[in-house]
Amino acid sequence: MSTFEDHRGLLTGVAYRILGTVTDAEDVVQEAWLRWSGVDETTVADPKAYLVRITSRLAIDRLRWAKSRRESYVGPWLPEPISTAPDVAEHAELADSVEFALLVVLETLSPLERAVFVLREAFDLPFSEIAEVIGRAEPATRQLARRARDHVQEKRPRFDVDRGERRRITERFIRASTSGDLDGLIELLSTDVTLVSDGGGKARSPLRALTGAANVTRFMTSIVTPGGIAKFMASIGVSDLVTLSYDLANVNGAPAIVASAAGRVVTVISLLVTDGKIDTIYLIANPDKITHLNVPS
Incomplete structure (x- = not known):
């Protein structure tokens, strides 16, 4: 296996966390490979650090471009979900x-x-290397x-259930x-639950976040009617006429609902649980963001 292939998984992980999209991450890693192919490896003292540096810089540039495009996105913009192995939960920092x-x-x-946060918190790079990546003093x-860390700690939702309980919920x-069980659904939701749906203007979904148990329940039960x-x-x-099936799968390190039809994934739903109640529902239906996912077996 080549030096680049040895590190492809790591580079894809870096790019995905910085960009939040699988397609952009893959494009960035491909561009990193093209640049690496023109380098004399014997002149590179630390190939891993070199490749992470190239990939991170490319991802930062791509994210700047992507953010301007997202300003005209139809409805809420959500990251692209990725499939993760069932045992990923055993590695808390990865999940x-x-x-x-x-x-x-x-x-x-x-x-x-974002790049600094990812490189430091997810990959534990020393500040000296991160400074070199972004072109700033240490x-x-x-x-x-x-x-970035203070901002994330302030905004990040609080979890108080383990993944087993989250799976059961x-x-x-x-x-x-x-099943259209209104009482059962309301029992699971917090009173101020929020549903954020990303259809990207390509799939039927709310263009604004829905708030409140009554609104969310009404929407969830309406979309499963014929x-x-x-x-x-x-x-x-x-x-x-195609049958729509619902399965549980490991997505982004946690259990999620994957709806599929005609051999392809059509919707992914991720739930955030606090105090035993669902307080946020993320629904991704934009076909461009889920075509890379496999239908659960």
């Missing part, structure tokens, strides 16, 4: 660094703050890291939603 709620908070940081880099949510399913399927170009 936490791709947790959907964290990626949403990272969207509120500047590109430099004291300024430490200040950026402190500001997610399973109950699937059953209540798909009429609601038909309208959604039509919006993504799938016949309403």
Whole structure:
């Protein structure tokens, strides 16, 4: 295996955490490979550090470009979900660094703050190396890291349930939603629950966040009715005669609901649980963000 392939997984992980999108991360890693292919390896003392530096710089540049595009995005913008192995929860630091709620908070940081936070908190790079990546003095880099960490700690949702309990609540949510069990659904939701849906203007979904148990319950039960399913399927170009199935899968280090039809994933739902209640629901239906996911077996 080549030096680059030895580190491809690491580089993809760095790029994805900085960018929040799989497609952009893959493009960045491909560009890093092109640059690496033109380098004389014998002149590079530390290939891993060199490749992380190239990838991080490319990701920062791509994020600056992407942020300007997201200003005209139709409806709320959410990160692209990624499949994670079932045992990823055994490695808390790995699972936490791709947790959907964290990626949403990272969207509120500047590109430099996000890169510094990711490289320091997720990959534990020394400040001297991070400073070289972003082209800043080390004291300024430490200040950026402190500001980013404080911001994330302030905005990041608080979790007080383990992943096993979160999985059980997610399973109950699937059953209540798909069976039209209003009482069962309301029982699971906090009174001020928020639902954020990303259809990107390509899939039928709310263009604004829904708040309150009554509004969220009404929406969740409406989309699983025959009429609601038909309208959604039509919006993504799938016949309403195709069966829609709901499965539990490991997404971004946590259990999530994956809806699929006609051999492809059509919706991913991630739940945030606090005090035993669901307080945030992220629903990703934009086909561009979920076509890379496999239908759960």
